[in-house]
Amino acid sequence: MADRAALVTGGSSGIGLAIARALAEDGYGVTLSARTPDKLEEAAKGLTDAGLDVHAVPANMSEEDGIKSLAAAHQKHYGRLDVLVNNAGIGIGGEIAEAETKKLDLQLEVNLRGVYLMSREVIPALKEAGRETNKALIVNISSIAGKYGQPWLAAYSATKAAVVALSQAMQGELANDGVQVTAFCPGFVATAMTDWVEGVAKEEMIQPEDLAEAVRFLLVTSPACIVPEIQFVRPGDRM
Numbered sequence: 001m002a003d004r005a006a007l008v009t010g011g012s013s014g015i016g017l018a019i020a021r022a023l024a025e026d027g028y029g030v031t032l033s034a035r036t037p038d039k040l041e042e043a044a045k046g047l048t049d050a051g052l053d054v055h056a057v058p059a060n061m062s063e064e065d066g067i068k069s070l071a072a073a074h075q076k077h078y079g080r081l082d083v084l085v086n087n088a089g090i091g092i093g094g095e096i097a098e099a100e101t102k103k104l105d106l107q108l109e110v111n112l113r114g115v116y117l118m119s120r121e122v123i124p125a126l127k128e129a130g131r132e133t134n135k136a137l138i139v140n141i142s143s144i145a146g147k148y149g150q151p152w153l154a155a156y157s158a159t160k161a162a163v164v165a166l167s168q169a170m171q172g173e174l175a176n177d178g179v180q181v182t183a184f185c186p187g188f189v190a191t192a193m194t195d196w197v198e199g200v201a202k203e204e205m206i207q208p209e210d211l212a213e214a215v216r217f218l219l220v221t222s223p224a225c226i227v228p229e230i231q232f233v234r235p236g237d238r239m
Ligand SMILES: NC(=O)c1ccc[n+]([C@@H]2O[C@H](COP(=O)([O-])OP(=O)(O)OC[C@H]3O[C@@H](n4cnc5c(N)ncnc54)[C@H](OP(=O)(O)O)[C@@H]3O)[C@@H](O)[C@H]2O)c1
Pocket: 009, 010, 011, 012, 013, 014, 015, 016, 033, 034, 035, 036, 037, 039, 059, 060, 061, 062, 087, 088, 089, 090, 091, 110, 141, 142, 143, 144, 185, 186, 187, 188, 189, 190, 191, 192, 193, 194
């Protein structure tokens, strides 16, 4: 059994999968979760075939029961939690004037409520690890849209701005328990989520592995070094 364990939501592709791979390569037992079971199994198999310790648990982050079951399944399998990566998220484009309520609700549920509830469910385990190692970590994947609201992505931008504030509040609550909290605020990352982008080639985007390396960085800094957020931007992007 691994000495350290991590839980990554939205881990079946893109940023979550790259972070999960890096953590597993560094010796963490990783619970990999996402909504679609077949896609999740395939992603997990790619990691286990490489000899990595990964446990796949499907869960929809818009469902409280699913989040609770995921937290329980992780704890049952690994018995501890050192790193939580709240990565699952969706973005639905469109003008506010034309927006359907259900699309607003879905983004609020997955991008904000899911992060809050997932964190709530595992904070006791993170505090326990933090008291032991002084180095437990929550990474919340926000977006550069959470720093500078993007037109045609209003709901998405608002949820991601809320994730930055949520991260700051969490850090205040957890600072004395050895748990650090960092919000990641990336611009375009080369994942399926940016397939709609025209005029910027995938190789010109931030790579998912860049964010995975940033998680590694956060895990080797001294416990006194709190990093509230990291912005990842491309050359020429607004800063
Ligand atoms: N790519 C970018 O440019 C960019 C920039 C800034 C921030 N982000 C953020 O980065 C995070 C990861 O996105 P990505 O770019 O890596 O996209 P991605 O490759 O599409 O990955 C999204 C992941 O989230 C999962 N997911 C979506 N809805 C879910 C739900 N309701 N419950 C559980 N899992 C769910 C997906 O699984 P299923 O396919 O099974 O739904 C998938 O594993 C998101 O929070 C996104 O907002 C991305």
